[in-house]
Amino acid sequence: xxxxxxxxxxxxxxxxxxxxxxxxxxxxxxxxxxxxxxxxxxxxxxxxxxxxxxxxxxxxxxxxxxxxxxxxxxxxxxxxxxxxxxxxxxxxxxxxxxxxxxxxxxxxxxxxxxxxxxxxxxxxxxxxxxxxxxxxxxxxxxxxxxxxxxxxxxxxxxxxxxxxxxxxxxxxxxxxxxxxxxxxxxxxxxxxxxxxxxxxxxxxxxxxxxxxxxxxxxxxxxxxxxxxxxxxxxxxxxxxxxxxxxxxxxxxxxxxxxxxxxxxxxxxxxxxxxxxxxxxxxxxxxxxxxxxxxxxxxxxxxxxxxxxxxxxxxxxxxxxxxxxxxxxxxxxxxxxxxxxxxxxxxxxxxxxxxxxxxxxxxxxxxxxxxxxxxxxxxxxxxxxxxxxxxxxxxxx
Numbered sequence: 001x002x003x004x005x006x007x008x009x010x011x012x013x014x015x016x017x018x019x020x021x022x023x024x025x026x027x028x029x030x031x032x033x034x035x036x037x038x039x040x041x042x043x044x045x046x047x048x049x050x051x052x053x054x055x056x057x058x059x060x061x062x063x064x065x066x067x068x069x070x071x072x073x074x075x076x077x078x079x080x081x082x083x084x085x086x087x088x089x090x091x092x093x094x095x096x097x098x099x100x101x102x103x104x105x106x107x108x109x110x111x112x113x114x115x116x117x118x119x120x121x122x123x124x125x126x127x128x129x130x131x132x133x134x135x136x137x138x139x140x141x142x143x144x145x146x147x148x149x150x151x152x153x154x155x156x157x158x159x160x161x162x163x164x165x166x167x168x169x170x171x172x173x174x175x176x177x178x179x180x181x182x183x184x185x186x187x188x189x190x191x192x193x194x195x196x197x198x199x200x201x202x203x204x205x206x207x208x209x210x211x212x213x214x215x216x217x218x219x220x221x222x223x224x225x226x227x228x229x230x231x232x233x234x235x236x237x238x239x240x241x242x243x244x245x246x247x248x249x250x251x252x253x254x255x256x257x258x259x260x261x262x263x264x265x266x267x268x269x270x271x272x273x274x275x276x277x278x279x280x281x282x283x284x285x286x287x288x289x290x291x292x293x294x295x296x297x298x299x300x301x302x303x304x305x306x307x308x309x310x311x312x313x314x315x316x317x318x319x320x321x322x323x324x325x326x327x328x329x330x331x332x333x334x335x336x337x338x339x340x341x342x343x344x345x346x347x348x349x350x351x352x353x354x355x356x357x358x359x360x361x362x363x364x365x366x367x368x369x370x371x372x373x374x375x376x377x378x379x380x381x382x383x384x385x386x387x388x389x390x391x392x393x394x395x396x
Contacts, residue, residue: 044153114387147245158237162206194241205247222268266376269300304373
């Protein structure tokens with residue numbers, strides 16, 4: 001009996017986390033639309049404040065020229081953009097290369113103390129009311145700044161999350177196929193979350209905040225983008241989401257490189273849960289608590305554990321309770337699990353082959369990201385995840 005209850009508990013967590021919440025979110029948004037017009041009508045496309053395009057770079061010499069040229073090509077008055085770069089710790093010539101463009105404001109310290117320390121320090125140089133954070137290795141859509149500032153014309157908006165896009169190729173290996181499909185699904189969830197109430201966090205590739213809302217963040221923070229954005233939401237402001245402001249980058253070079261990145265993110269997720277304990281109070285935060293629990297907390301903690309526990313629990317039920325009513329369901333479900341792991345093994349075997357049928361890599365990528373969540377939890381509790389890390393290599 002206990003093992004059966006455990007099975008259904010684990011299954012409920014998995015179904016709700018990866019399918020149920022998306023369906024619930026879709027239903028709630030549909031209901032809201034019946035009574036409330038879309039918030040796009042609140043945006044003033046003629047709103048044109050000064051902005052600071054803020055980039056932190058550590059040894060990014062190979063990407064500097066592409067990023068600078070992309071920054072200058074954005075459709076927004078150049079006299080209203082402060083181009084701010086913080087290059088602390090870089091010793092590959094990044095600061096010197098950046099200083100060849102007089103339009104850029106470059107600040108550098110020789111010590112490498114992590115991205116969050118550089119961000120805290122860099123905000124002191126910001127002169128604009130809106131900060132737009134972006135990574136060096138990403139290319140922004142031409143209309144990104146205009147799309148972002150239009151969202152800030154709504155005074156309830158404290159943060160705006162842009163969309164992260166993985167460069168789509170006709171054929172992809174496991175890392176590219178899995179990451180691309182994952183971010184398409186994630187972007188849809190963000191869009192629905194924002195329309196219902198507030199997006200749950202932002203990605204460092206492209207997000208913006210009101211400068212006045214920035215508060216110095218602990219320098220050992222691993223997920224700076226998520227923590228900064230969610231602390232603003234905790235204050236009662238909304239995190240808007242605009243897919244028309246996007247940052248493109250290539251996928252991880254391979255699954256090994258993706259593992260490094262995902263393990264760090266998972267460790268940061270656990271750290272974030274401890275630092276955002278207030279968001280777990282629904283009496284204070286209302287529906288934001290449900291969104292945060294469903295979209296992030298479950299994915300970072302209980303869902304990965306459930307995925308790998310449900311298989312041995314299912315096996316135990318089939319062995320020990322084969323004379324009980326409903327036995328056929330458990331047998332069929334075990335067969336389904338084994339088939340999915342077989343597909344994951346197929347993806348692992350062909351992980352470096354580029355295939356047209358990208359969906360064949362989905363089971364493998366799904367297993368990998370849940371595995372990295374567990375690795376990340378272990379690393380966090382062992383205190384082995386440092387604030388500085390080796391960057392994951394990206395595909396060409």
